[in-house]
Amino acid sequence: MRNVVAQIGDKWSLLILFALVDGADRFNALKSRVEGISQRMLTQTLRDLEREGYVNRTVYPEVPVKVEYALTTMGKDLVKPLYKLVSWADEHQDEINRARKEYDENR
Amino acid sequence: MRNVVAQIGDKWSLLILFALVDGADRFNALKSRVEGISQRMLTQTLRDLEREGYVNRTVYPEVPVKVEYALTTMGKDLVKPLYKLVSWADEHQDEINRARKEYDENR
DNA sequence: CAGTATCCTAGCAGATACTG
DNA sequence: CAGTATCTGCTAGGATACTG
DSSP states (O other), rough: HHHHHHHHHSSSHHHHHTTTTTTOHHHHHHHHSTTTTHHHHHHHHHHHHHHSSEEEEEEEOSSEEEEEEEEEEEHHHHHHHHHHHHHHHHHHHHHHHHHHHHHHOOO | OOHHHHHHSSHHHHHHHHHTTTTTHHHHHHHHHHTTHHHHHHHHHHHHHHHSSSEEEEEOOOOOOEEEEEEEHHHHHHHEEEEEEEEHHHHHHHHHHHHHHHHTTTT
């Protein structure tokens, strides 16, 4: 039950998945769009997402090499329930902030 | 955007939230039901969930003290999109396993 | 361009002992 | 019963340097 959430609940997976929603993108383009991510973490997280079957990697043997990442069919499908969660979060942002504030004030 | 997923994407939050779906529960009862969790992590995760406003804590001043944890209205609401995600995970379990296996075999 | 390879550190989380 | 407190190993992840 925890598998998927454990997998995409890390620091970067979600951001990468959503960065790929609009279409395939190249490594360095992704690096720019996913603010704050290091090269190391981008590579590693992409490999993980690829391994899970959410992302596929295409190498174009040009010089210099061009590598594109895109959501797989399953990846696109996964994004749907994730959207629900994200919009839930959006809608409840204020409520959560209030809860936090109140909690913190009482100790 | 990452806030909620970061919050409940840790090792135990999801399991605790789902353990509370059927109704309020006491500390040690939860500890039994959430298999493998340490006392330390149960306390800590419950505090976090309380801080976010997903769980509330009620102390009954008996001797010995009795403490009950329950989902708040917002907590119950959060569980809905989480269910979507969990059932998605369920449905795609095999596909993910296949993807992993294939990935691992090719390197 | 798209990565490895190393080094390094903060903090997550387990185990254990103690307490109102 | 429902927690704290403390010690500690481990690993996620940042910074940096290098490469086909």
